[in-house]
Amino acid sequence: MKKIFTKIILTALSLFFFTNLPETKAQVYDKLNMNLLGTYDNPTIPPEPVYGIRYNGIWGWSNTVGQEFAILGGGDGVYFVDVTNPANPLLKDFVPGVRDSCIWRELKTYLNYAYMVSDDYSPNSFMIADLSYLPDSVHLVHNGTNILERSHTIFIDGNKLYCASPKGGAVGNGGTSMAVFSLANPAAPVLLRRLNQDYPAIGSVHDMFVRNDTIYASCGWDGLFIYKFNSNNTFTQIGSLTTYPDQGYNHMIGLTDNGDVMVMMDEVPNQLAIKVVDVSTVSNPQVVSMFKSSLGDTPHNPFILGNDYAICANYQDGVQIYKITNPVLPVRTGYFDTHWQTPMGNTSYGYLGCWGAYPYLPSGIILASDMQNGLYVLDATVALGVGVNELPDNSNAVNAYYNNLENSFQLSFNLLSSQNVKVEITDMTGRAVYSLQKDFAAGKFNFNVPAAQFASGIYVVAVVSDKLNLTEMVCKQD
DSSP states (O other): OOOOEEEEOOOOOOSSOOOOOOOOTTOOOOEESOEEEEEEOOTTOOOOTTTOOOEEEEEEEEOTTSOEEEEEEETTEEEEEEOSSTTSOEEEEEEEOSSSSOSOOEEEEETTEEEEEOOSSSSOOEEEEEOTTTTTOOEEEEEESSSOSBOSEEEEETTEEEEESOBSGGGOTTOOSEEEEEOSSTTSOEEEEEGGGTOTTOOOOOEEEEETTEEEEEOBTTOEEEEEEOTTSOEEEEEEEOOOTTOOOEEEEEEOTTSSEEEEEEOSSSSOOEEEEEOSSTTSOEEEEEEESOTTOOEEEEEEETTTEEEEEETTTEEEEEEOSSTTSOEEEEEEOSOTTSOTTOOSOSSOSEEEEEOOSTTOOEEEEETTTEEEEEEOTTGGGOOTTOOOTTSOEEEEEEETTTTEEEEEEEESSOEEEEEEEEETTSOEEEEEEEEEOSEEEEEEEEOTTSOSEEEEEEEEOSSOEEEEEEEEOO
16 A cells, blocks of 8 residues: 555636626635636526525537537526637526426537436436537437436546436436446437446446546445446446545546546545545556645545646635646645635535536636536636646745655745744644744745654644735645
8 A cells, every 4th residue: 555645725698697797895706826707697596495506517618610618507407608708608598407406417518419417306307409509509409218317427438428327218217326328329329238237236326437438437435446348338347446545425536648647536524635546557546645625625526637737626615726747746726716605614514616617628718617606717827837846926825745755744835025934833722833933035935844743633834924824734644
């Protein structure tokens, strides 16, 4: 088993209606190296009665002439929003669902088709829309239950549609843990295989990431299972990770382009760490680091850019960006908390804030869905340009992490001006275990704090002067 490195950081009208909210006193966003470009919200959507959710899944699509669109799941259906001008998102069409007050709605695209599923109770339906008519409208080509009625989420790899815990239609009313459909005819998917035909012990697949027919299946309380979908339409298990640190309900993973590193999120119970997993040997996945944006954070959905960046959608803390080029040392380079109603790090658990964050449009903008506030169009240019262990030059900032190899806390901070700074490390009882106060010139500073004498646990690192108050959290884990 490899050593585990942990870093925990605390920083603290078309068809209906659209609003491009300025950053006013009513909307003050916690953010770093990310900026708000535009928003969309349909204020007539009522919150569903259980959790108060109005929006859910998010995806993006671009046509052959460079126009870009957000596909936004809502409690009442799916919204198609033109974000070609990100400062002025415009609703172009709306596809109503069979039922409203949906908690879950997920969306993916293949060629010029959008596939839309919901996991809410019956009546429900599987919907397919032809997007080639945008920016005028979308054309619904399927809305029924004969293929399937419900699915928690979907993933498309090549010309195959993978469905997590689908029910109804071709898979049967009793459902299955996962099913694969052919998209040879994109408007009429055909069932190829159910996972329980080969592996009946897996009761549920919550989500999956698939590349070249290799399936990384998040199986809830059972952990992670890796399968190969073979050319004869059968499954073969090739790896698993069923016991790991800070384990909970395995919700979703993202994979680097080279296939060596996976970012994995456990959603329940709340406030679990995000795991970075070495999957270069697919038969033997190993957790190599863990991190949180704050103690109140709840991980939900990760998306990976290349081999370097994890775009993490966290309920209470919005969009969080980490550089994972060195997977044992993730470094946060930016964030934007979409749920302005509560401060980042809010420890009252609930389905509040960011559901997902789509970073793959050609323009590079990020589309984020907030469960209460709708669509956010974000500029993350700076956050995606900051290197490992680097701090932004244009703001006071601090990084801290525990280096297990050197048994030390490694601290770095950037000061915009010379000042007298106090650095203090306290344990979770508030007891100071380290303190330093001295004059620093403007610039960037790095130093180590020996930690051999510190017990394993969480520590608060505070960098304070009359001009700044920066706080991070570090977890020492042997």
